[in-house]
Amino acid sequence: MNSNKEKVEADDIADLFLNALYIIKDDAIVGCNNSALEVFKYDNKEEIIGLRPYEMSPKKQPDGKLSKTKGKEIVNIAYEKGYYEFEWLHKRKTGEDFIANIKLYRIGLFLYAVITDITEVEKLRMELKIKEDIYKFIFNNHQTIMILIDSETGSIIDANKAAISYYGYSRDELLNKKIQYINVLPKEEVKKEMKRARSKSKNYFLFTHKLANGEFRDVEVRSFPIEIYEKKLLFSIIYDVNNKITEQSMFHHMFKNSPNAVAILDNKNRVININKKFTDLFQFSLNEIKGKNLKEFICISECNNIDENDNQNILDSILEGGLVECETRRKRKDGRLIDVELLAYPIFSNNRIIGGNVVFKDITDKKRMNKKIKYLAERDSLTGLYNRFYFNKKFQLLISEVSKGDRLGVLFIDIDNFKDINDSLGHHIGDKILVEFSKRIENKLKNCDLFARFGGDEFVLVINNVKSKSDLKAIALKIIDLLNDPFIINDNYFYLSVSIGISVYPIDGKDSYTLVKNADTAMYKAKYNIASKHKILFYSRDMGIEIEQNFTMINYLKKAIENNELYINYQPIIQINNNQIVGAESLLRWKNSKLGNVSPDKFIPIAENTGLIYSIGEWVIENICKKINEWKKKGLKLIPISVNISVKQLEYIRFTEFVRKTLDYYNIEPKYIEFEITESVSAGNIDKIAKTVKELSEIGIKISMDDFGTGYSSLSLLKKLFINKLKIDKVFIDYIESNLDYKKDYNKLLKTIINMAKNFNLKVVAEGIETRNQLELLKVLGCDFRQGYLFSKPLDVDSFEIWVDKNSKYKY
CATH class of the missing domain: 3.20.20.450 (EAL domain)
Known part of the structure; x- marks a missing residue:
């Protein structure tokens, strides 16, 4: 019997965590926090306690393994290693499956499972990955020779199959070489030409390249600077001069079947040709715009980042041999504005620029996805308020901008006995009350600088330019007054009360963590130790000492x-x-x-x-x-x-x-x-x-x-x-x-x-x-x-x- 040696490294502030958390002992759940109830849609903790984690999961995981079998394997690993992180398909009480990131920590005989619902983020990332995979596929399988070069060192970073076949090296051999090894120009001359391509002063070159079998071939190179993961590269398209005719046919194939909208312009900005994707994206046929200035159809001065000279500037740049790459907005035939990535570069004939290609990539979905991912990272999914993590970031920034002598106030608000509502009526009712509560506060307190949901029934307000403590108390009393009217949910009337703790910068702390912690301490004392009509209390150092003694x-x-x-x-x-x-x-x-x-x-x-x-x-x-x-x-x-x-x-x-x-x-x-x-x-x-x-x-x-x-x-x-x-x-x-x-x-x-x-x-x-x-x-x-x-x-x-x-x- 080793029970007398067992220790439980439990945390008495588990319900302050935004993430869901449950505690496992002997394969069964023996405890959880309120966030777990929200994530799994259970009405009270007693419904979860006693279950085994695989009982809150579908029968099988995405890899085909039984949840019960796989779950036991993971628990054994976590007990052995002390920590284990993995992704798991869980099931809510409602029957809905969701993907979770789970971190298991072993503390004594207990496993602490910290759960993050990543369903939405994974869905968005998957959509972006699919698009990225498409472009990777096009690059790798395109019949035109394409290589990516480090613009500083000349190292070949990537090459498609056509490049590997053309130069006669294996992929590993080619990626271990520098372009100076293939280009027969002196190394210093190659560096100068790379610098010109990097600065966009020139992007068309005639070189002689050496193949793996020792053969020398004359090539045309079009090289453009790009940035991938903050690394500056040169994207080079290489044409064998001896195969010019064939390659022109291939270029026409690429133009016709490109996944992006492409317009070919003459040196007066008049449309010579467009591909099918251009028609799909902008709704114009070739007959409607051929021989006409492209600016008249898809460019408008009202667009963000666009002035009336925008299109002319692009034309001027490519006529000078430069490359234009930017994010902007363009107009469709129906008047709708769309976000695009624009790439424009010159067309050469006999070393003379005769026009340009303009490529438009529709990034509307990407913008929408990035906006949604940003929202999910910053906002509480239920109330739309800032979440705890983004609040801390914003609050610390606000503190850094406070002028000397100015003061900030932090109000930590906790709804009294909110657990009773969740336990008796269910979380779906509790969630509706939380949404209405946050709206009521947000609509009436226009002078607050930050308002966040900290998790469960806890909220934090930050007030700037505080003149005195009485100002903060007046705001706290206003919040209490806002609760005099009931919350009406499904024809039921709910009267709420709150406990409010207040801390003041810089008296009670000089960073976001300390100020919020101290306001939370004051709220706790207000809730349980104040026998008065209004549960409002300012932080004092004595409270901190008492909390420290307890810890x-x-x-x-x-x-x-x-x-x-x-x-x-x-x-x-x-x-x-x-x-x-x-x-x-x-x-x-x-x-x-x-x-x-x-x-x-x-x-x-x-x-x-x-x-x-x-x-x-x-x-x-x-x-x-x-x-x-x-x-x-x-x-x-x-x-x-x-x-x-x-x-x-x-x-x-x-x-x-x-x-x-x-x-x-x-x-x-x-x-x-x-x-x-x-x-x-x-x-x-x-x-x-x-x-x-x-x-x-x-x-x-x-x-x-x-x-x-x-x-x-x-x-x-x-x-x-x-x-x-x-x-x-x-x-x-x-x-x-x-x-x-x-x-x-x-x-x-x-x-x-x-x-x-x-x-x-x-x-x-x-x-x-x-x-x-x-x-x-x-x-x-x-x-x-x-x-x-x-x-x-x-x-x-x-x-x-x-x-x-x-x-x-x-x-x-």
Whole structure:
């Protein structure tokens, strides 16, 4: 059994992540954040927890493998390597498939899966890749000789099949050469000619090239500068002069079948010929525009980046032997404007420029796709506001532009109890409310400089030129006032409230991360610690210190098991009438070398909030079973030991299985272990909890309701949870000897609880007994068992063994 060595590196701020996240243990999902609910379209976390990842996937992945088989292989790899990134086809609750990028991180016995929906981006990238593949295919398979040359060094970067065949080298051989090796001109002359081509001062050349077999051939070269992935290259088209006629026929074939629109012009800008793609793109036939100035048909001065001399400038450039390459807009016959890439270059005859070719590539789809990709990268897909990542970028830029002495305000806004809407009505309703909420804020607060959705129900506002804190408070109050009117969704009325934390630049931070973090801290304090009408709070340094202290405690607690800092004390439970020892309550304690003795009231809530309660809870159960096994081997008297169990442990679907395996491993009868739960279980997933308690009862473990009377449990809950015993909270016992006026009322309530328990055939334990008067009254009221400092304080294990041995027949 290695459970006591397990550690959970959980993160208590998981719901702040924009990305979906779920946590895997033993192949099953044991936790997730709110973003996961949005991505997978589930209504609440309980629907996801307990599933296996492949159960939220189609039966097969795109490569044909079964999701179940492939998923298990990936989990094993992640456990072995500690990290694994891959793409996966997931399925939403609605049945819709989507592509996800998944990063798996192993932390202790858990795998953290960070999921990014990349369906839209992949679709757009695929469309662009298809177009890119088309142009690559045309280049590689064109019968004209084409090569790409590094304009600085002369290295041949790429060559098509025609070039490889013409020069007689293999592809690798040709790509390992420089053009200076093929061109017979002196190397310095070749460099000068490349420089002319690079500067666009000349793009037509007559050279002699040397082939692999030693043969020399005269060639015409048309070379144009291009840029690919920020690298400056020369795109060279090479014609063998000896095959001029053949190549002219090939040029006509290329012109006719080009995937781009091509117009051939004379030196007066008059149309000589156009190909079919030109007609398809601009809707003009050759008969309509032949012999006429192209400018009259597709150029207009109103187009962006175009003036009335635009076309004339292009003509002037190519008549001077230059090359023109740009993105611009042109007009179709129906008046619609389209985005095009324009390439214009001269036509030579007997070393004289007689006209030019103008090539138009339609980039409307590319522009649209790039715009959409940019939008997806910057905006929240639900509300259209900036997303967290782009917000941080914009905010940091805004900070860098702030003048000395100016101030910025950051408002961190969280919608109160929004989870209840999602859980009760579903995320589709919650999403509509978030959209309307963001619109209402955006429409009314015109003076905000940045407005972003940070994920879930959290939003951030940045206000520039802040004069005073009162200005920021006025804006926060305005936001609250905007929520006075209900949100009407599907004829249902929803009234929202918010908590707002505020930080100020440069007082509370000088970078975007610090300012947002501090505003978030203030919001948290406003939500849970402000008993006022308006939950608005400015950040103060004291808040940061408190948060830091909590983080420090979390980090120490993560190492508590490994460093042997946890230990268990035992407090006896005694029969009230015959003084027989009937059991003991185990009490977890933590002593840290830096923090000293830490109260369970402090570290248990932190363990529950961070998920550390799973490993700590298992450590407690395993150590108690181990100790009972030791007592049995020593021949000591065995009594039931009660263990306090967290709601989160009861919600964990494999909890009963762990308990059963631990009992079997240490050969412990279930009657020697009792679990204590509190009335707070009513706030958990009661169906899951009831199922777990039923399973525990079936294997023979008894259940006690601890701190009874201080929470909000119903009588039906006592039966639903198979309760065997009630433990009356110490607060009721203290009132027995109180001088307060309502002492009698509390004593009557105490009597009522005991009588009710008798009617339900439940045993009753009174906790916290400190005086004989308290004991005598409890005897009279019919209490069954007693526990408290009057009999024994909590004892370490050695002292407890001695106490049990000496007091087996203890009397008072």
